Amino acid sequence: MVKLTIDGKEVVAREGQTVLEAAQAAGIYIPALCYHHEVKPYTACRLCMVEVTKGKRTRFVTACDYVVADSMVVRTDTEKVKKCRKLVLELLMAQCPNLPQLQELAQIIGVEEVRFSKSNDDCILCGMCVRTCAEVVGLHAIGFEGRGFTRKVCTPFDEPSEPCILCGACSYICPVDVIPVEEVDGYRIMERWHKKSRLVACSKCGKYFMTEDEFRFLQEKTGLPEDRLRICMDCR
Numbered sequence: 001m002v003k004l005t006i007d008g009k010e011v012v013a014r015e016g017q018t019v020l021e022a023a024q025a026a027g028i029y030i031p032a033l034c035y036h037h038e039v040k041p042y043t044a045c046r047l048c049m050v051e052v053t054k055g056k057r058t059r060f061v062t063a064c065d066y067v068v069a070d071s072m073v074v075r076t077d078t079e080k081v082k083k084c085r086k087l088v089l090e091l092l093m094a095q096c097p098n099l100p101q102l103q104e105l106a107q108i109i110g111v112e113e114v115r116f117s118k119s120n121d122d123c124i125l126c127g128m129c130v131r132t133c134a135e136v137v138g139l140h141a142i143g144f145e146g147r148g149f150t151r152k153v154c155t156p157f158d159e160p161s162e163p164c165i166l167c168g169a170c171s172y173i174c175p176v177d178v179i180p181v182e183e184v185d186g187y188r189i190m191e192r193w194h195k196k197s198r199l200v201a202c203s204k205c206g207k208y209f210m211t212e213d214e215f216r217f218l219q220e221k222t223g224l225p226e227d228r229l230r231i232c233m234d235c236r
């Protein structure tokens, strides 16, 4: 066990836990848009910056990947931390001015105006979708392309991604909800990835429950017989 202080509160954390995880477990709020416990930290949004003192040294670190240590003193609420957080959010809001999730966050952390020139993106480049596809689903259907202002998340060559099975995990995890999944006339459609796949109906209740691409992927992965795979979770 590791004993540290966060905002003056004594906290006991597990060995190897990050500052963000320890703070969340102790009920201390740190904004974090690109963190999820199921995927490796990527430190893209920089909103989780905190001030950490170890021994005589104080510095700013990202809480989502910084591991706790005994006697560490963490401050999430200093003027410098707040200023840094506001600036980071302001930059994100300039990049993606129309995201309600950012506007909500602006109210929480007190951003009143955006002083930078605005573009009209909708993706904050947090990489949650890319990491979930790779680390959780085990595919590399999408990825980052370009640098600087042209950086974006897309399918290879911006064409329908061969490995994408339209499982929707990327859509589920996206913190700003910009990967829509539609189901129309027996197809699942993900416009953002230029993909469409026929839906498979449960052999018992007849309800659509996965795409044909997912079905083939699972068949290959599990080796289960087709008749077992064609039964939805509710009917199993």
Ligand code: SF4
Pocket: 122, 123, 124, 125, 126, 127, 128, 129, 130, 153, 170, 173, 174, 175, 176, 177, 178, 179
């Ligand atoms: S599409 Fe969503 S999850 Fe993917 S990088 Fe952009 S904001 Fe993050």
Ligand code: FES
Pocket: 031, 032, 033, 034, 035, 042, 043, 044, 045, 046, 047, 048, 049, 062, 063, 064, 065
């Ligand atoms: S949550 Fe830590 S950098 Fe985004």
